Amino acid sequence: MNTKYVLLTVLSITINVIIYYKLCPSVLQLCEVDTCPICFGTDLCNEIGQNKIVLQYNTFSAFMYNIFSVKNVYFARFYNMTVVLKKLAHNNEFQKLKELKRKDFNELINFLVSDSGDKHFVLCDKNTANSFLRIFSYKSSENLETLLHINIEPLLLEIFSSQHGWCVPKLYGYCGRLVVVQNAGQPLSEIESFNWFDRSYVAYQILQSVNNFTKNHDIFRIYLTDISPDNIAVNQDLQITFIDLENAILKKKVAGGEIHYTEHFDEDLYMYSEKQICESSMSDHNIYSTCRLLLSKKAPWPMMKNGLLHNPPDI
Known part of the structure; x- marks a missing residue:
């Protein structure tokens, strides 16, 4: 066999492998468990380590999200269920967390009700914050504080659980920097x-x-x-x-x-x-x-033109 052909074949395979592992990381790689204990949790790490959760590329949107890490959201299959993997923090955010001094209970309450000016989630007062934190007394302080700083949504999915009838995605669990939730369908x-x-x-x-x-x-x-x-x-x-x-x-x-x-x-x-x-x-x-x-028919842009109930039938 031509030596040049062999070398080109080997080079092509090597490049394809490099591209695959760069562009198509495994779910375990996405978890970055080496960042623990500064992470969200570990209750799904065994399943992920056993390849029970596998990235999917069977639709255009899944391909684009999984290849290009759109919004740090990935689409996968978990047994017979379609799930969404959310990587809730960027590297610089985790680096800042590592540098923070751990807070005690009262300091966390003050942090939750402080007016930082850039919070997406608001707890109205210390009474609310106190009741909120006590629900999660079973969590490690590292996991809880990380979620409070990075993204509080998974905690809300535990409080307003789909298992209790709330219309929210089912929360399957955590591993490192990933949160795994139900894929609930297409946008409205x-x-x-x-x-x-x-x-x-x-x-x-x-x-x-x-x-x-x-x-x-x-x-x-x-x-x-x-x-x-x-x-x-x-x-x-x-x-x-x-x-x-x-x-x-x-x-x-x-x-x-x-x-x-x-x-x-x-x-x-x-x-x-x-x-x-x-x-x-x-x-x-x-x-x-x-x-x-x-x-409303006058729903402001960029909402749905003429509202969800546009063009009602003549009755």
Whole structure:
């Protein structure tokens, strides 16, 4: 066999292997477990080490996300389930965490209610923060503090668990820097052309769900502050799931007090008051925001044009 041909073949195979491992890392590589204990948890590391979770490339979106690490989100299969792997922090964020001094319980409460100006998630007061933290007393301080600093959403998926009927993705667990959650379907915007009766069924579920977020938890009320078609998924059976809880306000339930009704501004302007929501015993924020941003014919850009309930049939 021609030596030049052999060398070219070997070189080609080597390059392909390098490209594969660079562009198509294993799930275990994505976990970067060497960063532990500065990580989210380890309860899924055995399954990942045994290749029970495998990246999928069977759709265009999965291929693009998995190859180019779009938003640090990856699509995979876990046994017979489709799942989403979320890598919730960048290297520089983890480096900053390593340099932080560990906080005691009271310091964590003060951190959670501090006004840093860039928080996506708000706990209204120390009473709320205290009750929130005590739920996670079983977690290691390293795992808990990392989630509190990087992304609080997985903790909310434990409080508002899908196993208890909440319309949120099922949380399967953690390994290193990965969180594994249910793949709940396509974005709400993808059903824009569905018939009106299917869309009205989806709208009913959304309204019912946000009302439950306001009223049905035993301890808390959660108010979503980034309600948009991109943050709600719809599966093949038209069942909805809220896939972003990171942007929210959490308030502990209190007896009595005033109910807050959102002030309606000009049609092109959507605003809400975090202060008024937190100071009230209950707010209409979830219902108002859903109607204003998703259902209204005058929903502002970049929401769905003419709202989810556009073009109703003549009856």
